[in-house]
Amino acid sequence: MPFWDHPGSAASPAVLARETARRAELSATLATLYPKPTSVVFEIGCGHGHFLSAYAAAHPATHCLGVDLVTQRIERANRKQNRLNLQNLAFLKADALETLSCLPSFVRLSGIFVLFPDPWPKRRYEHRRLLQASLLDTLAARANPGTWLAIRTDDLGFYNWANKQINSRLSWSISPNCPWPYEHSSYFQEIKGPYQSLIALRC
Secondary structure, eight states: OOGGGSTTOOOOHHHHHHHHHHHHHHHHHHHHHOOSOEEEEEEESOTTSHHHHHHHHHOTTSEEEEEESOHHHHHHHHHHHHHHTOTTEEEEEOOHHHHHHHSOTTEEEEEEEEESOOOOOSGGGGGGSSOOHHHHHHHHHHEEEEEEEEEEESOHHHHHHHHHHHHTOTTEEEOTTSOOSOOOOOHHHHHSOSOEEEEEEEO
16 A cells, blocks of 8 residues: 555655556556456465466466566566466556556456465554455455455464454455465465465455
């Protein structure tokens, strides 16, 4: 979430101008990637692209889009995409909420991955965690019934918090018996300890 979206903050005209330009550029990029109605598997915080590259290679008929806010991660992810020549895969340096707002209206989400996000364990930083109500509601608005939201974390506090967040939204239902959509060891999964997995379905 951009810092000026936090309660009590205000953006300067220069910041607003940069935001408008960024959104226009992102909208143009997404319109080029998806010129006609399609469904997309979306990874929020794609890191170096290890996981989504493997998923795209295993599902060549599925469009895949990964976003991250760190430039070097996206650069490395794009090198993987180019090296593997995965035409169904794209990586963008972008905020998840902005990406969803800039996607063409006819693009729908068929699956969502959130793998090992920063847990922001201290209570005063909860507003920085992924899966805030605003993001869950925006994802739901872009998803068809049955779309899965697959979350994996090594932080038990974040796992419990994510469960509560999802249970508070009428658009999502936790599905404990739903199988994990695709198993492939990601960079963070390899360096983290024991982890928990959670799948919710769009109602």
